[in-house]
Amino acid sequence: MSSNTQKNLGSTTALSDTQWAQLNQLTPSLTPAQLGWLSGYLAGLAQTQVTATLPQANGPAAEASSPEKFITLLYGSQTGNAKALAQGYKAKLDAAGIAAKLVNMADYKVKQLKNESHIVVIVSTHGEGDAPDDAVELHDFLASKKAPKLPNLKFSVLGLGDSSYEFFCQTAKDFDKKLAELGATRIVNRVDCDVDYDEASATWAQQVLDKVQDELKAKSNSHVVAMPHIGKPTLSVAAAQYSKKNPFTASLLASQKITGRDSVKDIRHVEISL
Ligand SMILES: Cc1cc2nc3c(=O)[nH]c(=O)nc-3n(C[C@H](O)[C@H](O)[C@H](O)COP(=O)(O)O)c2cc1C
Numbered sequence: 001m002s003s004n005t006q007k008n009l010g011s012t013t014a015l016s017d018t019q020w021a022q023l024n025q026l027t028p029s030l031t032p033a034q035l036g037w038l039s040g041y042l043a044g045l046a047q048t049q050v051t052a053t054l055p056q057a058n059g060p061a062a063e064a065s066s067p068e069k070f071i072t073l074l075y076g077s078q079t080g081n082a083k084a085l086a087q088g089y090k091a092k093l094d095a096a097g098i099a100a101k102l103v104n105m106a107d108y109k110v111k112q113l114k115n116e117s118h119i120v121v122i123v124s125t126h127g128e129g130d131a132p133d134d135a136v137e138l139h140d141f142l143a144s145k146k147a148p149k150l151p152n153l154k155f156s157v158l159g160l161g162d163s164s165y166e167f168f169c170q171t172a173k174d175f176d177k178k179l180a181e182l183g184a185t186r187i188v189n190r191v192d193c194d195v196d197y198d199e200a201s202a203t204w205a206q207q208v209l210d211k212v213q214d215e216l217k218a219k220s221n222s223h224v225v226a227m228p229h230i231g232k233p234t235l236s237v238a239a240a241q242y243s244k245k246n247p248f249t250a251s252l253l254a255s256q257k258i259t260g261r262d263s264v265k266d267i268r269h270v271e272i273s274l
Pocket of ligand 1: 122125128129161162165
């Protein structure tokens with residue numbers, strides 16, 4: 001690509017002469033690895049700015065009834081599995097151009113519920129059929145008399161659990177049952193995942209996405225910025241494609257022993273190119 005084409009990617013992406021000069025000052029001194037890293041970093045930065053334009057989960061913008069629709073991705077996790085799945089799903093929705101907000105249930109303001117149009121719940125079960133700590137408040141609220149009717153809400157629940165426990169995915173079952181009783185409509189049926197959850201969760205995630213795609217994509221266009229493809233795909237988009245069963249092959253850039261020459265411990269500084 002010539003300098004001119006690179007410079008004129010479109011009216012919203014073109015660099016000013018000053019910006020172009022600044023970029024040209026920096027890039028010749030960078031190694032290919034640094035350029036690759038910078039590309040991912042900038043893409044991530046842009047994604048953060050896109051997300052920042054969404055209405056905040058608990059902020060005043062969200063409380064005023066907004067005609068814009070988006071998915072609220074609520075997760076309740078004790079040891080990180082549900083959180084990681086929710087983060088991966090957020091990246092998948094971003095890549096599909098569907099506006100989504102990722103919210104830990106512990107940070108969710110329950111009065112926001114009646115303003116939601118679409119909720120996706122990803123929640124594990126702990127103790128003996130108990131909700132993870134972060135999910136307890138919302139779980140209890142939904143079971144209480146204070147819970148509002150939710151006739152305009154569409155939702156779907158993914159449960160994480162372990163079928164060797166007596167109360168398998170109990171928290172997910174509770175959320176699913178309560179939301180339906182309050183009048184909300186299932187986007188797709190709840191899926192209860194056992195310890196090996198990659199495949200079942202990915203199938204559920206795709207089914208939800210397929211169902212909401214048309215409805216939410218059109219409405220959320222104003223939130224989506226088409227990124228110029230500078231080089232590598234953004235980390236969040238790329239990350240969504242990889243899993244335990246489909247690992248990303250990365251090259252080792254450095255592996256340097258950082259313990260003393262005579263130490264029996266072999267502790268290393270490792271750099272991996274993503
Ligand atoms: C102490 C403990 C208690 C658990 N109790 C249950 C249970 O009652 N029912 C169930 O289905 N899974 C149970 N699990 C399994 C977890 O739900 C499962 O490991 C899940 O993937 C954890 O997700 P998280 O990391 O998002 O919390 C339990 C796990 C632990 C460590």
